[in-house]
Amino acid sequence: xxxxxxxxxxxxxxxxxxxxxxxxxxxxxxxxxxxxxxxxxxxxxxxxxxxxxxxxxxxxxxxxxxxxxxxxxxxxxxxxxxxxxxxxxxxxxxxxxxxxxxxxxxxxxxxxxxxxxxxxxxxxxxxxxxxxxxxxxxxxxxxxxxxxxxxxxxxxxx
Amino acid sequence: xxxxxxxxxxxxxxxxxxxxxxxxxxxxxxxxxxxxxxxxxxxxxxxxxxxxxxxxxxxxxxxxxxxxxxxxxxxxxxxxxxxxxxxxxxxxxxxxxxxxxxxxxxxxxxxxxxxxxxxxxxxxxxxxxxxxxxxxxxxxxxxxxxxxxxxxxxxxxx
DNA sequence: TCGATAATCTCGATCGTCGAGAGATTAGTG
DNA sequence: CACTAATCTCTCGACGATCGAGATTATCGA
Numbered sequence: 001x002x003x004x005x006x007x008x009x010x011x012x013x014x015x016x017x018x019x020x021x022x023x024x025x026x027x028x029x030x031x032x033x034x035x036x037x038x039x040x041x042x043x044x045x046x047x048x049x050x051x052x053x054x055x056x057x058x059x060x061x062x063x064x065x066x067x068x069x070x071x072x073x074x075x076x077x078x079x080x081x082x083x084x085x086x087x088x089x090x091x092x093x094x095x096x097x098x099x100x101x102x103x104x105x106x107x108x109x110x111x112x113x114x115x116x117x118x119x120x121x122x123x124x125x126x127x128x129x130x131x132x133x134x135x136x137x138x139x140x141x142x143x144x145x146x147x148x149x150x151x152x153x154x155x156x157x158x
Numbered sequence: 159x160x161x162x163x164x165x166x167x168x169x170x171x172x173x174x175x176x177x178x179x180x181x182x183x184x185x186x187x188x189x190x191x192x193x194x195x196x197x198x199x200x201x202x203x204x205x206x207x208x209x210x211x212x213x214x215x216x217x218x219x220x221x222x223x224x225x226x227x228x229x230x231x232x233x234x235x236x237x238x239x240x241x242x243x244x245x246x247x248x249x250x251x252x253x254x255x256x257x258x259x260x261x262x263x264x265x266x267x268x269x270x271x272x273x274x275x276x277x278x279x280x281x282x283x284x285x286x287x288x289x290x291x292x293x294x295x296x297x298x299x300x301x302x303x304x305x306x307x308x309x310x311x312x313x314x315x316x
Numbered sequence: 317t318c319g320a321t322a323a324t325c326t327c328g329a330t331c332g333t334c335g336a337g338a339g340a341t342t343a344g345t346g
Numbered sequence: 347c348a349c350t351a352a353t354c355t356c357t358c359g360a361c362g363a364t365c366g367a368g369a370t371t372a373t374c375g376a
Contacts, residue, residue, distance in 0.1 A: 019174075
């Protein structure tokens with residue numbers, strides 16, 4: 001491979017990092033607008049994702065999703081419930097469990113903010129052909145796989 | 159546009175978010191391995207980036223880079239200096255200023271961890287042609303621009 | 317019923333962040 | 347040259363998020 005090609009790939013890695021930073025800023029902005037901290041946003045996103053899959057997250061599973069201990073989850077849910085983003089709902093089947101349901105207002109705010117971003121991104125992709133988007137898709141999947149392997153300390157190429 | 163095309167673009171947005179999460183996990187892992195918190199890592203990255211540009215970050219500019227007040231920057235630099243990742247160096251020209259220099263060990267640890275990731279990513283790009291990488295590059299730049307516009311509350315398309 | 321298990325909550329302590337203000341140094345002005 | 351304003355960093359006290367340990371409530375099997 002040429003030096004040019006190597007440099008081009010390094011530049012892509014830097015561009016990806018830049019995009020990563022900007023995407024983080026979107027979450028940051030959402031947090032500031034709604035008076036939330038980073039963990040609160042991650043929790044709401046986790047609950048929304050679960051809802052999209054048709055599951056109702058329990059307090060315990062939320063703790064796993066955002067990597068917090070039970071004491072912190074209680075405080076987290078207290079915060080979000082106090083400002084009306086969340087409801088605690090005792091599970092009818094297993095009454096030890098606490099189901100977490102997002103309020104309509106929080107759902108709407110999330111959809112407005114992040115859904116709006118998804119729309120903007122989608123609109124920015126309109127100028128791309130199906131073939132081009134297929135290349136991007138493959139690249140995203142390959143990069144994700146490479147990052148996951150790196151995170152687990154596994155050797156690079158498959 | 160067809161529904162299929164719209165769904166394909168939404169899937170790309172989701173893939174991007176997934177990759178974003180995995181990249182965050184890499185930073186998280188680095189933090190855990192070295193006993194640092196998230197802010198500490200962001201600070202070290204900011205200092206490394208500045209060093210790569212040939213600048214020596216001052217305490218004030220570091221605060222701007224990671225969005226912390228001066229009191230927090232002092233505590234941050236205290237932490238990093240205590241474990242030997244950083245040195246305070248009084249600026250000779252303006253003796254109010256404190257220059258921040260990374261220690262060789264911290265620089266090496268960062269290069270090993272994040273440089274290794276960059277290598278893995280680069281290796282995963284070897285299977286792509288120049289044309290394909292050009293498409294990805296354009297896409298990354300377009301997405302970054304779209305995200306930045308969205309963050310500033312500006313209308314989507316250029 | 318009773319002990320084991322599971323899910324959640326309470327309490328006290330620790331750590332990161334902030335606002336306000338102090339101390340030190342420089343730049344500008346008469 | 348003195349004096350004031352501006353700039354940069356640090357100190358102090360307070361607040362909030364998180365954690366570990368243990369208590370509480372509910373379920374299940376013997």
